[in-house]
Amino acid sequence: MQDSTIENKDSVKTDVIDEAVERGLERLTPERIAGVINQVLAKETGARFKTYIDTCMRCGLCADACSFFLSNDRDPKFSPAAKVKQTLTEMLEKRGNVSKDFLKNMVRIAHTECNVCKRCSMYCPFGIDIAYMMLTVRRICHKLEITPLYIQDTVNSHSATMNQMWVKEDEWIDTLQWQEEDAREEFEDLRIPLDKDGADIMYSVIAPEPKFQAGLIYQTAVIMHAAGVNWTMPSNPGWDNSNMAMFTGDFEISGRLAKAHYEAAADLHVNRIVMGECGHAFRSVYDVGNRWAGWRMPPIELVHAIDFFHELLTTGRIKVKEKYKKSVTLHDPCNVSRGRGLHDKAREVVNLLCDNFIEMTPNKEHNFCCGAGGGVINCGPPYKTTRMINNRVKKEQLEQTGAEVLIAPCHNCHSGLEDITHHYGVDMEIKFFGDIIYEVMEKTIYQGGV
Amino acid sequence: MNAFIDFITGPMVWISFLIFFAGVFIRVFRLAQEANSKEKFMFSYFSWKYSLRSIFAWLVPFLPASTRQSPVFWGISYLFHLLLFMVPIFLLSHIVLLEESLGWSWISLNDSIADVLTVLVILALVFFAVRRLNVPEVKFLTRSSDYLFILIVALPFLTGFLAYHQFFFYRTMVIIHILTGELMLILIPFTRFFHMFLAPISRAYTGSEFGNVRQARDW
Ligand code: SF4
């Protein structure tokens, strides 16, 4: 059995110690371990799980799909099917009677060595969904209470405050008002309308925006105002569309979050929800949380920022003063490309805004994850070094473009890519579409017509 | 001895087919039943359009990115799977047997072509075995049963080849040929060979989710 000591290319040894995992393991008894594992495997999985387990021909074709495998010089332990072999297969064979060392490895594999990006589903001839398998492992970790500390804290925040970052209600409202005030220097009657009943659009963000990146709310307010959009944001919980619980296997909280989000929109009687540039949050309300809450598809039209910006630019609601000059490349966030097919629209938006677009390959549905996705970055500092080693392919991909600016229409990707560019010394500025639109747009108010 | 040969070429063939069909039916039925009782939502995402789109995309050689990434493996694999069905179904001596007992017949392969194709099947299996032994990511996943599967598939082809050429022990070869052929048929529903039926099902579901919900391609 491998240990959790990983050597990177600078031969810095990083022995990952995660307090929550360590303490959680101490509490476990063999009976509880077997009980939880067998309960999840027997009761919470079904035909899909069995089919995947029984169909896998151990052909290894999924290996080439995985950025972890490729970044670790094709180390066989990192292939998608190998992750199943080292976790689920063994639990099934031993009927849940596994050791604590095994569990420790399992937490590491499921939580930090898989971005649940689903790229491998496109490379496995049978379309086996390894991401689903790893999420099932995480469900077991959750029930055994051995989820990594940092991401568990995020889930706790979700549970207590319905947002990801312990943002208090007054903090949220204050931040919006503060941004509104600042933005009034550009447009004197600009508003960030809170709780406006019957608005056309409810705009939602993830909690890091009010917490650290309030400027993004400012930019959005300017864009919305200039485009003459009838929009609002809710003051009550439900304004945050992020969801780490879906990545820790805490499906109950995950479902509650999606429900709160849609209820906030329903209370405001809006026609649709537009969400900021985030990928995992989109997945949460479009594909995951809604299912738990019993909605096959979103009960209220849900539009990702890429889609929305595309609409504003093509309908002339936002006019470009002068196209962006620097050379740009685009990172396709998994959850809106492979997760929602927005990659072609994203390219149109880039071309509407920028003069010099360089493609990154592989791209579109075949993009590589930023390495932060699937809750991996949220496992926090203890795993940062390994996260960098595990996504060398992204760095190589970025370098090959030679672009000055990297557009990443996703919060998670942003953080992940920042880490990569810093760690490997890639000279690239990372921007959201919102940043570029704000820079190149005409700051005049759209006057009807459409 | 003759009675034994009569048995394995007569009733045993029927028994094997019966076990095969019953096994397949029961497994698929159970799967649908389990999906219906625990994951009913899957049916609501299922789409014929996207299922077929995905399955066809994966049937076209070298259309999926995965197949272009490993062209040698895929080339051999496509050919192998095609021949695995084609050779036994269109083999003249099989058709003759069938015609004698049931009066059914269809076009057959020229014997010398069938002979070459049989060798190709065996070579493909050798390639699979060598690949399992040598490619690290495949080796890591491989278990001894995987070699056993390769052997079980190889045996009817190998013995058929030897019997056709009447190199040695003709009678024994024919008997092993018939028995292993029947064994393979019987094993399909109860082993990993069942991927023959699960593959399109699992591809269909992934294709449906990708096409219907995620509006993206899955190849
Ligand atoms: S989901 Fe992504 S990160 Fe996880 S095993 Fe598959 S390709 Fe690798």
Ligand code: SF4
């Ligand atoms: S490609 Fe699919 S069948 Fe092959 S090893 Fe990977 S998961 Fe298993």
